[in-house]
Amino acid sequence: MSASEQSRVDLTDYMEEIGRAARAASREMARADSAHKNQALLAIADEIESSVEALKEANRIDLENGRAAGLDAALLDRLELTDARITAMASGVREIAALPDPVGQIIDLNYRPSGIQVGRMRVPLGVIGIIYESRPNVTADAAALCLKSGNAAILRGGSEALQSNRAIARCLSVGLSAAALPETAIQVVETADRAAVGALLRMKDWVDVIIPRGGKGLIERVAQESLIPVIKHLDGVCHVYIDAAADAQKAIDIAVNAKTQRYGTCNTMETLLVDVSRAAELLPPLARAYAEKGVELRGCPRTREILPEVAAATEEDWVTEYLGPILAVRVVDDLDEAMAHINTYGSHHTDSIVSENYSHARRFLREVDSSSVMVNASTRFADGFEYGLGAEIGISTDKLHARGPVGLEGLTSLKYVVLGDGQIRQ
Numbered sequence: 480m481s482a483s484e485q486s487r488v489d490l491t492d493y494m495e496e497i498g499r500a501a502r503a504a505s506r507e508m509a510r511a512d513s514a515h516k517n518q519a520l521l522a523i524a525d526e527i528e529s530s531v532e533a534l535k536e537a538n539r540i541d542l543e544n545g546r547a548a549g550l551d552a553a554l555l556d557r558l559e560l561t562d563a564r565i566t567a568m569a570s571g572v573r574e575i576a577a578l579p580d581p582v583g584q585i586i587d588l589n590y591r592p593s594g595i596q597v598g599r600m601r602v603p604l605g606v607i608g609i610i611y612e613s614r615p616n617v618t619a620d621a622a623a624l625c626l627k628s629g630n631a632a633i634l635r636g637g638s639e640a641l642q643s644n645r646a647i648a649r650c651l652s653v654g655l656s657a658a659a660l661p662e663t664a665i666q667v668v669e670t671a672d673r674a675a676v677g678a679l680l681r682m683k684d685w686v687d688v689i690i691p692r693g694g695k696g697l698i699e700r701v702a703q704e705s706l707i708p709v710i711k712h713l714d715g716v717c718h719v720y721i722d723a724a725a726d727a728q729k730a731i732d733i734a735v736n737a738k739t740q741r742y743g744t745c746n747t748m749e750t751l752l753v754d755v756s757r758a759a760e761l762l763p764p765l766a767r768a769y770a771e772k773g774v775e776l777r778g779c780p781r782t783r784e785i786l787p788e789v790a791a792a793t794e795e796d797w798v799t800e801y802l803g804p805i806l807a808v809r810v811v812d813d814l815d816e817a818m819a820h821i822n823t824y825g826s827h828h829t830d831s832i833v834s835e836n837y838s839h840a841r842r843f844l845r846e847v848d849s850s851s852v853m854v855n856a857s858t859r860f861a862d863g864f865e866y867g868l869g870a871e872i873g874i875s876t877d878k879l880h881a882r883g884p885v886g887l888e889g890l891t892s893l894k895y896v897v898l899g900d901g902q903i904r905q
Contacts, residue, residue: 490670494678497633498685500663501606505631507661509603513580515658516627520576523654527569527619530650534560537646538615545639557613558640568616568647571870575623578869581888582629585896596898601891603629605687608679609872610635610701612693615643621692622651622665624872628890631664633686635679637693638671645669680705690885692873695800710885712850712876714800714826715745717858720752720817720843721761722834729855730757730833734765737831737857739772743802745874746829746851746861750797750807752817758810759785774804781810797824814839818846825849827876829861850876850883 527534538560545555560568581601588598607630609621618634625632636644648667655662668675680689683706690710691701698711719737721730737748753761762785769776776782777792789808796807797820811817814832821830831853832843840854851861861884863871868886875881881889 490674497666498682501631501633502685504661504664505605508629508631508664517576519654519658519660520572522657524569524572526650526653531565534646537642540642541640568619572623575627575870581891594902598896599893600896602894604892606631608633608686608689610691612637615640618644618647628887633666635668641671683707690873710875710881712874715828716800716826717748717828718750718821718830719748720832722839723754723756724836725833733833733857735768738806740859746858748858749801752809752811755810755812774806776806776808778808782808822848829858831858
């Protein structure tokens with residue numbers, strides 16, 4: 480057997496061992512009570528805070544390796560663990576401990592004519608595989624969310640953060656042990672071998688769901704290769720539509736905020752749609768506001784009639800997630816054309832209408848096929864914290880299981896429960 484073949488065998492055995500351990504741990508986590516889960520989370524937070532120097536030393540090695548490998552400044556920034564980021568990581572774990580535990584909740588409990596009661600109970604998904612890039616704080620965030628929701632987790636971070644993730648994993652083990660929970664409930668894959676991702680995606684006997692967090696390339700690969708159900712979104716091509724019945728100041732404030740509050744997020748507006756009856760009034764002040772922020776506009780022919788200095792938009796612009804200071808602008812005839820554009824070119828992430836017309840707003844909410852649909856609000860609100868979930872593990876644009884920001888409830892499933900008193904079916 481060649482060295483490469485032996486290496487593949489060793490990796491397969493290693494991942495199989497992780498999977499078996501995670502499945503066994505998931506059964507213990509499913510019956511863990513809230514007190515023990517919260518005890519583990521608080522112990523993890525304490526351990527993170529008491530391990531600042533060890534975490535920074537591990538992170539220093541990753542940063543040095545990253546510079547040597549030619550990582551750009553933005554990636555290095557996401558990789559770095561500063562004192563403030565470590566403090567925030569511990570605070571985030573404590574915040575998750577303070578959230579209500581969804582596991583065991585029974586909803587929709589109703590009596591049937593037979594006398595039985597039928598309801599649905601929230602239960603953990605089981606084993607969750609999370610594949611992510613760069614930011615080592617995701618290790619703590621994802622672990623805490625999985626732990627609180629009664630799941631076991633297999634975490635495969637980017638190779639550039641290997642030492643940092645190992646150091647955080649030690650904090651996780653200490654916390655789990657302190658609460659007498661299985662340390663294998665949270666496992667960090669400790670190999671930089673990229674083949675580990677492929678192996679994880681094939682572990683359908685041990686893993687119940689995969690959640691990728693990272694760039695489009697990673698998410699596309701996971702979606703294409705996984706033999707396991709995936710919770711994901713690929714793009715954030717989000718829209719704001721300024722309706723004929725929009726309040727002018729609301730329209731300007733929302734359209735500027737949705738684009739410029741932060742550029743590199745999946746809930747940032749990438750295309751602005753303006754009703755033809757309001758375009759001449761609103762596009763000039765919007766163009767001035769965007770110019771002050773350094774935003775490049777790319778417009779349709781009717782946009783360029785009003786703003787001749789704007790570059791011509793191409794078909795590609797309507798489907799592009801810029802993640803930067805570029806905005807596509809289109810003038811539309813009416814609400815129907817706006818919704819047709821969104822449902823054709825959008826990514827089903829987040830879309831907003833600015834309107835004082837109740838009927839238009841209701842139609843927009845009902846007919847736009849996205850995971851978050853808004854009225855008179857910036858798309859930047861599409862976030863687990865802003866929605867009151869406390870924390871999120873990602874955003875899903877899929878229609879099955881979870882849709883929109885995925886918090887603790889999104890990491891659980893529902894099963895039917897029946898309560899009887901000796902009833903038999905006649």
